[in-house]
Amino acid sequence: MATDTISGLDALEIASQQKVPGRAARLWAATWPKLTALALALAVWQVVVWSGWKPEYALPAPETVARDLWDYATSGALWDGLLITAERAGIGFGAAVVVGLLLGLAVARVKVLRAALGSMITALQTMPSIAWFPLAILLFQLSEQAIFFVVVLGAAPSIANGVIHGVDYVPPLLVRAGRNLGASGLSLYRYVIAPAALPAIVAGLKQGWAFAWRSLMAGELLVVIAKTTSIGVQLTYARELSDAPRVISVMIVILVLGLLVDLLFTKADRAIRRRWGLLDRG
């Protein structure tokens, strides 16, 4: 009898949560505003071109750019460049993640380090990464190391800040619960602090990626290494040849790439929030 009461009460209390919107409907609801915005942007662009504000060789029409984008994508130049740039992004961001995580953890744990480095990390974050390049080029000449140096300096502070923020805001109650359940030292980090800090860490990674991508593009424009045709170098060449459609094509590629990776982080963030119950379904 008591068991019946319990299961009855349980059923009543969680009954209202079975709301399942269709997958297609959700996708459409998320997509159409973006498509509309894109269409509007293209329309504005086209109107500006028609107005004759700038000559066609400086500001080509959307259609011209679309054709060039197609040539670009099918010519192989795009993919060669993409390979180089993606590899640099991977290595640079990977190094920034390692540095950022270790730095963040050290600062979050050690009081002296926090006093010494805490505000430095935030200050570093406000430094425009392009301002590092003159020094980077003096230190490493026109080499990939110079690019990596700036990418790591640009991205690591954000990642470290995410870790520090995450560890600082772990609910003390969860730590107490974890300690009572037998966690201490390393196991407390593994079972409680790290997972509790994960949302803030992912936010830090997302911001770090934005900085890394900007630093990388700045680097590829400034540090032109012979015989490499990264995306950034192709953008520089296109400008030097006054090839406006190609300039815009490369810009579109850069925009889309950055967006795609950002989308991955957003997806990860949403997945975590959904698991934690911080997000309404639908």
Add this chain to the structure above:
Amino acid sequence: MSTTTTIPGSATAAVALSGVTKVYGRGGDAVVALDRVSLDVAPGEFVCLVGASGCGKSTLLNLVAGLDTTSGGDILVAGDARPGLMFQEPALFPWLTVGANVEVPLKLRGLPSATRKARVAELLDTVHLGDFARRRPHELSGGMRQRVALARTLALDTPVLLMDEPFGALDAMTRDILHDELERLWRGRNAAGEPLTVVFVTHNVREAARLADRIVLLSSRPGRVIYETRVEVTRPRRIDSPEVAAVAADVTDRLRAEVGRHGH
């Protein structure tokens, strides 16, 4: 239940506090939270600590649980067992499923996977949540979450359960049912010869009279033991029975007198 450790002064206590003092801060700003509190809890006994705000009830449980250190006095837990502690909030890990939450203490004890799985299923059945192992805490109601927290604490296989106003945030009906459940579980353990000692903190006097073998009243600022009474009402009890109400009335009078003392 381990009986190997003998506690000086009371060979049979499951938890023994002698002259426990806790002071926060130092110098002129020092606040005495607990002042020479002595209390022996027998194995299998259900003790409710009752007091108004600022009586150091929660501080006391933290000390017994080993999450905080005393400023003076001794706390002994029989067999050096790690007491399980429950809070007013379930304090479940939101990133884990219900089953995985219950599994955490088993993992921390290094039990093999098969043993853990069986034990989790058994514990969830104990709190009538066998069907909810794969759900997330946020999908459950407050009362269900608190039952998960109970199962997780029981996974420590501890003879001592410390409860810090565990039902304080629940509605009356859910609370009544959980009283029944806790009583059933506790009596079952005692009947099976695995005594479960419960130290239960509440400011709800009725709740204390409903559950306790013995009610211990603490004064506020500093917390001292000012009154103790045995609750002789036969079990199982109902919170709305006249016998429980009579016990509650007696304790309430004394609690009011103590609170009134601070008004002058």
